[in-house]
Amino acid sequence: MDVTPELRARIRAAFPALSGDTVFLENAGGSQVPAAVADRMRDYMVSSYVQLGAGYELSRRATALVDEAHDFVGMLVNGSDGEVVLGPSTSVLLRMLADAWVPALSPGDEVVVAEIGHEANIGPWKRLERHGVRLRWWRMDPATCDSPLDSLAEVLGERTAIVAFPHVSNLLGGILDVAAATRLAHEAGARVVVDGVAYAPHRAVDVAAWGVDVYAYSTYKVYGPHMAAMWVSRATLGELEGPNHFFIPDDELPYKLELGGPSHEGCAGILGLGDYLAGLAGVGDAAGLDRTGVERAFEVMTACELPLQARLVDYLGSRPDVRIIGPPSGGPERVGTISFVHSSRSSREITELVDRSGIAIRHGHMYAYHLCRALGLDPDDGVVRVSLVHYNTPDEIERLIGVLDRAME
Numbered sequence: 001m002d003v004t005p006e007l008r009a010r011i012r013a014a015f016p017a018l019s020g021d022t023v024f025l026e027n028a029g030g031s032q033v034p035a036a037v038a039d040r041m042r043d044y045m046v047s048s049y050v051q052l053g054a055g056y057e058l059s060r061r062a063t064a065l066v067d068e069a070h071d072f073v074g075m076l077v078n079g080s081d082g083e084v085v086l087g088p089s090t091s092v093l094l095r096m097l098a099d100a101w102v103p104a105l106s107p108g109d110e111v112v113v114a115e116i117g118h119e120a121n122i123g124p125w126k127r128l129e130r131h132g133v134r135l136r137w138w139r140m141d142p143a144t145c146d147s148p149l150d151s152l153a154e155v156l157g158e159r160t161a162i163v164a165f166p167h168v169s170n171l172l173g174g175i176l177d178v179a180a181a182t183r184l185a186h187e188a189g190a191r192v193v194v195d196g197v198a199y200a201p202h203r204a205v206d207v208a209a210w211g212v213d214v215y216a217y218s219t220y221k222v223y224g225p226h227m228a229a230m231w232v233s234r235a236t237l238g239e240l241e242g243p244n245h246f247f248i249p250d251d252e253l254p255y256k257l258e259l260g261g262p263s264h265e266g267c268a269g270i271l272g273l274g275d276y277l278a279g280l281a282g283v284g285d286a287a288g289l290d291r292t293g294v295e296r297a298f299e300v301m302t303a304c305e306l307p308l309q310a311r312l313v314d315y316l317g318s319r320p321d322v323r324i325i326g327p328p329s330g331g332p333e334r335v336g337t338i339s340f341v342h343s344s345r346s347s348r349e350i351t352e353l354v355d356r357s358g359i360a361i362r363h364g365h366m367y368a369y370h371l372c373r374a375l376g377l378d379p380d381d382g383v384v385r386v387s388l389v390h391y392n393t394p395d396e397i398e399r400l401i402g403v404l405d406r407a408m409e
């Protein structure tokens with residue numbers, strides 16, 4: 001696909017925050033939103049900011065909007081055979097999920113977690129040890145930062161109940177073969193819980209193609225409001241005990257899993273993403289957006305992102321004083337989340353210098369604490385992480401490289 005300067009300009013024009021001076025290269029922390037998202041949130045709040053489930057017209061409209069947001073996310077992840085649960089964050093949703101699973105687990109059952117995981121998909125499972133559940137680790141190869149499927153196979157067994165892993169580590173950037181890992185886990189009779197937070201901003205999610213049981217991501221990293229979404233297959237839902245009040249029946253979904261309900265204005269914002277994706281896919285507005293349009297929109301994003309990540313990874317790879325933490329080359333097998341350490345400068349030092357030039361990046365363990373430890377890194381200093389998405393530009397990457405040259409002199 002041809003990425004013209006006009007396309008890049010059109011994309012940037014959709015995001016009001018990008019007209020300022022800051023260069024946003026901390027997108028794995030959180031992305032900017034298109035005007036369509038902010039507009040929908042404002043419109044909702046000034047026109048129908050009422051409670052759901054009452055009989056009056058405004059309430060009926062608000063209820064329909066929240067339902068529509070769930071349906072939209074279901075379409076976005078290609079998940080017709082399951083339910084979408086919305087909540088304040090992926091950390092909250094995964095913690096709630098683990099707690100909801102307790103009644104279906106027995107002492108001696110095992111949960112496999114990935115060493116490269118974000119703590120949001122490790123800690124909630126570790127907490128189940130108090131119920132007699134055993135935690136097993138899918139180890140990473142510290143030389144390559146890969147998580148080989150062989151290492152997963154080694155820890156699967158007849159007691160494995162759940163395998164929890166990230167689609168992409170928010171520190172490494174490499175894309176895991178979710179379908180293959182899911183097949184292995186299913187062969188062992190386990191359910192699969194995928195943390196898709198670091199993947200979803202870059203590529204179209206397709207839970208049906210991968211066969212996963214649960215897939216969670218943070219909408220605020222996918223050009224939307226500060227919320228999160230978790231798709232759960234219908235088969236898995238039957239095993240969970242929802243946290244919502246006793247008089248709400250188990251089959252009242254997704255409400256049974258949405259204690260307190262989701263942010264209504266956030267749901268309006270989530271729908272605004274549909275307008276933006278429709279524009280990228282060239283199909284007008286959200287009403288014209290279907291699954292094919294979603295895939296098309298993410299293809300455009302990927303085409304915009306790939307040359308940028310290739311340029312930055314090549315630059316870092318050309319420096320003998322830099323060690324890339326993650327896949328050492330750009331390309332479709334990774335996303336634009338690129339981490340590195342320097343042979344003599346601390347990650348903090350480099351990041352502070354870059355920050356001072358108006359370029360927003362980050363350093364640290366990124367909540368992938370176990371991963372940092374396994375790599376022998378001091379988690380507090382961690383790595384320098386540059387995370388770009390489709391709306392970043394070649395000029396921004398050149399500007400960053402110029403600053404990194406000076407910071408690592």
Ligand SMILES: Cc1ncc(COP(=O)(O)O)c(C=O)c1O
Pocket residue numbers: 028029088089090091092118120121166168169170195196197198217218227228
């Ligand atoms: C890979 C990954 N998983 C989970 C999370 C937690 O997401 P949330 O902030 O929505 O709890 C993050 C947040 O940075 C993340 O990068």
